[in-house]
Amino acid sequence: MMFKRPVAERLRGCIKARLWRCFPLMNRPDGRAANQLRPISFSLEIAPHATGSVLVAAGNTRVICSAMIEESVPRWMKEQGVTGGWLTAEYSMLPYSTLERKARDSSRGKLDGRSVEIQRLIGRSLRAVIDLEALGQRTLWVDCDVLQADGGTRTAAITGGCVAAYIACRKLVAAKKLKALPVKQLVAAVSVGIGDGTPVLDLNYEEDRNAAVDMNLVITEGGSYVEVQGAGEEAVFTPEQFQSMLDLGREGAARLIDAQRLALGIGSEQPAAT
Numbered sequence: 001m002m003f004k005r006p007v008a009e010r011l012r013g014c015i016k017a018r019l020w021r022c023f024p025l026m027n028r029p030d031g032r033a034a035n036q037l038r039p040i041s042f043s044l045e046i047a048p049h050a051t052g053s054v055l056v057a058a059g060n061t062r063v064i065c066s067a068m069i070e071e072s073v074p075r076w077m078k079e080q081g082v083t084g085g086w087l088t089a090e091y092s093m094l095p096y097s098t099l100e101r102k103a104r105d106s107s108r109g110k111l112d113g114r115s116v117e118i119q120r121l122i123g124r125s126l127r128a129v130i131d132l133e134a135l136g137q138r139t140l141w142v143d144c145d146v147l148q149a150d151g152g153t154r155t156a157a158i159t160g161g162c163v164a165a166y167i168a169c170r171k172l173v174a175a176k177k178l179k180a181l182p183v184k185q186l187v188a189a190v191s192v193g194i195g196d197g198t199p200v201l202d203l204n205y206e207e208d209r210n211a212a213v214d215m216n217l218v219i220t221e222g223g224s225y226v227e228v229q230g231a232g233e234e235a236v237f238t239p240e241q242f243q244s245m246l247d248l249g250r251e252g253a254a255r256l257i258d259a260q261r262l263a264l265g266i267g268s269e270q271p272a273a274t
Helices: 007-022 075-080 113-127 153-174 205-210 239-264
Strands: 040-044 052-058 061-070 086-093 139-148 187-195 198-201 213-220 225-232
Touching: 040 153, 040 239, 052 153, 061 153, 086 113, 086 153, 113 139, 113 153, 113 187, 113 225, 139 153, 153 187, 153 213, 153 239, 187 205, 187 239, 198 239, 213 239, 225 239
Parallel strands: 086 139
Antiparallel strands: 040 052, 052 061, 061 139, 187 198, 187 213, 213 225
């Protein structure tokens, strides 16, 4: 799929007039405007033994995302005769990622419900943009480990996980194990919420804790939604507020995708699947 203009520019053209009217300047803990992302950066190849890896930093949140290729598929695929490959994700918060030590899941003997939910979300998000048939009889493992948590760990894991998966798939093509890149397009995730009655983008921990409404959006490079997760915290939100949060999230996700493309060295007019 060829995009003639950078994604952020394309989406911004559709919603810019409404967006800037709806999101005035406000007092946020870190001084950002309501429609401003935290600084985002990607440090590639952070884990030498992984096929693809990245340290994604979104403000004070830090997540290492790695991708590794296994030359086989899960047993259930073989038993059910499912063709193609598979992608699965694992997510964990390291003990020192929060102010108070977080016990490892292994010490409890099982994953906590939150970790299970998040790693399933990561897997769904990445499978939405990867051609599993083109991947062949392989499993792409994406591991996301939170080094430091300050809100938005699941969205950072999805955004970084996409970069790690892209690098891994690009190496398969370079090694001539695949004829073409199986990544159909990029995908990113971002949080939005309502604080002090105003929609805000990319919540940090303090904002997430105090938000009247908290929502996570997973959006593809083509502008389609993979998932929308949102709820009021002892509060409700109007259809107008919901639309405002969607607009704000689409704008933020488009900027994140532009940052992914920059980190991966994909030109603004170059399709991701090359």
